Amino acid sequence: MESEPDKRFQEPVMISLDQGGPIAVGSTRQATDLLLTQWPALRGPRHRDAVDACLKVQDGHRSTVDARNAFIEAAEEAGILAGESAH
Template identity: 40%
Template sequence: MENPRFDNVITVRTDPAGGSITLADIAACTSFLLREWPGKRGDKHRAALQACSDASSGRKSADSARRAFVQAAREAGILINQ
């Protein structure tokens, strides 16, 4: 399994009090999607998880996984910076 790094990190909110985490690679995004995702896990969450899995196995680019994660985070209202 590969763990491609992103050219630009993603920062997401982890709690309502203002905590945040910066994600710099596919493994960090996958872990966040599986273990720390707040609220509903809808279609964009599933698409991001699949894109991260595909990027880890070399079937998709890290950039496509990053875009899918950003879309899911935006939908969930947790995206701070992309």
Template identity: 40%
Template sequence: MNDVRFPEPVTLEFPTASRNVASSFEALECLDQQWPEWARGRSWRAAARACRDALDGWRSARDARKAFLKAAKRAGLVSSEVRPPRKSRPLRVINGLRPEMSLSGWQ
């Protein structure tokens, strides 16, 4: 059983400190030792299962990271401000004109 590195580390914000989790083994250790008791529900079990499966070669590191990140968000351990950059899409052009945007959508 070899450790499986995540494609990108997950940064968790605990009340006392922050922690970067970069692999399935680290994620399992964090889920077991540092996770709040009140947040050990369905997403916590799914994350633990996904990380164990990744270590056993049944799932990818990407799947394990995704499950771990979902559990961390549910537990409130990931800042909502930290998001991966979105790919920008070109604006839709109609008859050579760009439509104006408002808060409610297209005008």
């Protein structure tokens, strides 16, 4: 099985989790991993949308811009967006 491509964001998204300082999320693979394994307890509709967008980018059905924007919205929803990660 081929490993999925690492689709890079044009600019990283900065988030802040409990485990320390800010994290620069620079790709859909990294975003998907964080969304599925390290996300805070609050997983609302924006979290679900971000997971969907990131997975669709990996399949070639969405753009990295869509995934980045969805990830930003999920981070805002969870209260973990750090810095100025503008749309």
